[in-house]
Amino acid sequence: MRHFSFIVIFLTMGACSFKRNPEKPAADVVVVEKSDKLTQDSESMLQKMSEDEFIALLDDKTTDYIQGIKNVKNETLIDVTVRLRKRKVLGYILGRGMSPFLFTSETNNLLLNDESVREQLQSFQRPIINHTAEELGKLLQTSMLDERLTSLNFNRNACYALLQLVVRLRYEMSVSELIPGDLYDKPVASGYDSAQAFRAILQAKTCKGLSDTLPSSEISSWAADELVYQRFIKFKSSDFLEYLFSLGEVENLVLTGYENGGKLRIDPLLILSYSGNPDEEVSDERAKQLEQEYQRWINIIDKHRSKDPYFYNLNQGSIKADERVQAIFDKEMEYYIKADQGDPEAN
Numbered sequence: 001m002r003h004f005s006f007i008v009i010f011l012t013m014g015a016c017s018f019k020r021n022p023e024k025p026a027a028d029v030v031v032v033e034k035s036d037k038l039t040q041d042s043e044s045m046l047q048k049m050s051e052d053e054f055i056a057l058l059d060d061k062t063t064d065y066i067q068g069i070k071n072v073k074n075e076t077l078i079d080v081t082v083r084l085r086k087r088k089v090l091g092y093i094l095g096r097g098m099s100p101f102l103f104t105s106e107t108n109n110l111l112l113n114d115e116s117v118r119e120q121l122q123s124f125q126r127p128i129i130n131h132t133a134e135e136l137g138k139l140l141q142t143s144m145l146d147e148r149l150t151s152l153n154f155n156r157n158a159c160y161a162l163l164q165l166v167v168r169l170r171y172e173m174s175v176s177e178l179i180p181g182d183l184y185d186k187p188v189a190s191g192y193d194s195a196q197a198f199r200a201i202l203q204a205k206t207c208k209g210l211s212d213t214l215p216s217s218e219i220s221s222w223a224a225d226e227l228v229y230q231r232f233i234k235f236k237s238s239d240f241l242e243y244l245f246s247l248g249e250v251e252n253l254v255l256t257g258y259e260n261g262g263k264l265r266i267d268p269l270l271i272l273s274y275s276g277n278p279d280e281e282v283s284d285e286r287a288k289q290l291e292q293e294y295q296r297w298i299n300i301i302d303k304h305r306s307k308d309p310y311f312y313n314l315n316q317g318s319i320k321a322d323e324r325v326q327a328i329f330d331k332e333m334e335y336y337i338k339a340d341q342g343d344p345e346a347n
Contacts, residue, residue: 038057038058038061038069041071042069042071042077042080043071043075043080043084045057046080046081046084046086046089047084051086051088051089052088054086054089055088055089055092058092058093058096063096063097063098066093066096066098067098067099067102075103075104075107076098076102076103076104077089077093077098078090078093078094078098078100078102078103078107078121079103079104079106079107081093082103082107082110082111082114082117082121083107083110085114085117087116087117087120090117090120090121091120094120094121094124099152099153100121100122100124100125100128101125101152101153101154101155101157101158102153102155103155108157125158125161128152128158129158129161129162129165130165132148132149132152132162133162133165133166133169135148136166136192136197136200137192140192140196140197140200141192145200145201145204146204146205146206149204149206149207150205150206154206154207155206156207156209156210156213159201159204159206159207159210160210162201163198163201163202163207163210166194166197166198166201167194167198167222167225169194170194170195170198170225170229171225171226171228171229195239195240195243198240198243199243202247211247214247214248215248216248216249216250219244219245219247219248219250220250220252220253222244223241223244223245223250223253223304224253224254224255224256224268226240226241226244227241227255227268227271227301228255228271231271235272235293235297238296238297238300241300242300245300245304250304251304251306252305252306253268253301253304253305253306254266254267254268254305254306255267255268255270255271265306267305267306268301268305269298269301269302269305272294272297272298272301
């Protein structure tokens with residue numbers, strides 16, 4: 001359950017200056033300014049110049065100008081510096097305030113295989129994503145999320161990183177480096193409903209299409225986390241679980257337990273066995289309500305669960321946990337309680 005897994009502007013044609021010699025009425029002489037050259041041939045210049053020489057050309061330029069430099073392929077300076085591995089120039093333009101999200105999907109593919117450059121870029125991305133997560137409550141209340149993500153030039157990768165962070169805040173109780181406090185107490189700790197934030201990110205214009213590219217394995221992992229989370233809050237609501245199921249084909253849902261250094265796949269219906277106090281006395285009417293609610297959760301989970309977990313595959317109506325599985329769930333609950341109390345061993 002402690003998953004966490006990992007996240008343009010038009011071509012500017014500079015004006016040319018023309019100088020005509022009245023004594024020689026021959027052809028016009030065209031002088032291309034360096035700033036115009038930057039916007040037209042930055043890649044060639046980077047290949048021929050030293051990084052320090054190229055940086056010197058940018059020293060008197062504004063951040064907007066640097067951010068607007070494109071080559072004929074409509075690639076930004078981040079695209080070019082990543083491809084040419086010009087790390088000093090990359091660090092310079094990011095330090096000047098260029099958005100660390102302005103690059104193409106092709107560059108993202110390159111970054112997957114270049115850990116050092118990827119880490120350099122992510123070191124500028126992470127603070128922005130973390131700060132955005134901290135302000136989600138205010139952004140949701142004022143309906144400013146779309147505007148904020150657009151102003152930050154968020155791309156799909158940034159949206160995905162923000163989405164993963166929201167999920168982490170929902171399911172991990174102790175993340176003091178981001179937002180201190182009991183993260184299950186969402187209105188107090190994070191200032192927003194994480195399920196609402198999750199939906200809002202996927203619906204943002206800047207993040208358009210992200211929901212169609214979420215891997216089913218990721219959705220399944222989140223759904224499993226949501227089940228354990230709901231057990232912790234006594235199955236308060238199935239809304240977010242059903243929303244997750246609506247995002248993709250989840251047909252192999254299992255829970256993962258750990259025992260003696262090994263990993264067990266467990267039928268998710270088992271978790272319903274521990275949702276209440278077996279010694280609690282309830283009225284007949286309340287017992288009927290609980291049974292109906294119990295059956296409703298079974299119906300939600302059953303069509304998505306793995307029909308062949310390695311160890312436990314229980315039939316409807318005969319959900320009965322043995323001591324081995326009970327111990328696993330108790331250990332998980334112990335972890336949450338420790339984390340809630342700030343025990344460093346739970347991190």
